[in-house]
Each structure stands twice: as structure tokens, then as C-alpha cells.
Amino acid sequence: MLRALVLLDNPCSDEPDYRLEVLVLLPHLQRLDKELFEQDERAEAKKIRQKREKEEEVRTAWQGEEKEAKGKREDPTWRSSLSSSRLQEGKAEGGQSQGQRSRHQRLGFTAGL
Numbered sequence: 001m002l003r004a005l006v007l008l009d010n011p012c013s014d015e016p017d018y019r020l021e022v023l024v025l026l027p028h029l030q031r032l033d034k035e036l037f038e039q040d041e042r043a044e045a046k047k048i049r050q051k052r053e054k055e056e057e058v059r060t061a062w063q064g065e066e067k068e069a070k071g072k073r074e075d076p077t078w079r080s081s082l083s084s085s086r087l088q089e090g091k092a093e094g095g096q097s098q099g100q101r102s103r104h105q106r107l108g109f110t111a112g113l
Contacts, residue, residue, distance in 0.1 A: 004030060004034075024045045
């Protein structure tokens with residue numbers, strides 16, 4: 001396990017809060033640029049890491065729901081099962097589906113309906 005890392009003279013060390021960002025990504029790191037991490041740095045990095053993990057969980061869950069909904073819209077079997085359930089509801093209500101009723105009514109066979 002990596003315990004020490006030296007990024008001196010690396011362009012990333014010029015970024016603001018780079019020590020904190022490195023600690024967020026490498027929580028087991030003990031030293032960065034030959035300096036030990038302070039407890040307050042570790043506590044802040046832990047808070048940031050937990051916040052980002054929660055945000056990622058929410059984003060992933062949202063994307064999963066979006067993909068599921070999109071998959072249902074594109075899945076012909078889902079549409080046909082939806083249509084058949086509507087057809088069954090229509091038959092349960094009056095013995096014939098809406099499509100059959102309108103076709104029979106158009107043909108003038110309204111007596112038994």
C-alpha cells in the first residue's frame with residue numbers, strides 16, 4: 001500500500017487544495033511531499049469523500065431509473081404486455097375491448113353491447 005508520495009515540481013502541486021484532493025483519493029497516504037498529514041486534513045478529506053460518494057450513489061441511482069424507463073419505452077414486449085393488460089381490463093368491464101366495441105358500433109352491431 002502506498003504510504004508516501006512526492007509531487008513536488010509536478011504541475012498538479014500548483015493547484016489549490018491539491019494536498020486535500022490527493023488525500024481524498026488516497027486516504028491511506030501518510031505523507032505527501034515529505035510532510036505528514038494533519039488530523040484536520042484527514043477529517044476534511046473524509047467529509048469530502050463521503051459527500052462525493054453519496055452524490056455518486058444518487059447520480060447512479062437516477063441514471064439507473066432513467067435507463068430502466070427508457071428500456072421500457074423501447075422494449076416492444078413491455079408495450080405489448082401493457083396493451084394486453086388494457087385489453088384484459090376492457091374485457092373484464094364489458095366483455096369486449098374498446099377496439100372491438102368501436103368496430104362493432106361502426107358496423108351497426110350495437111344490440112348486445
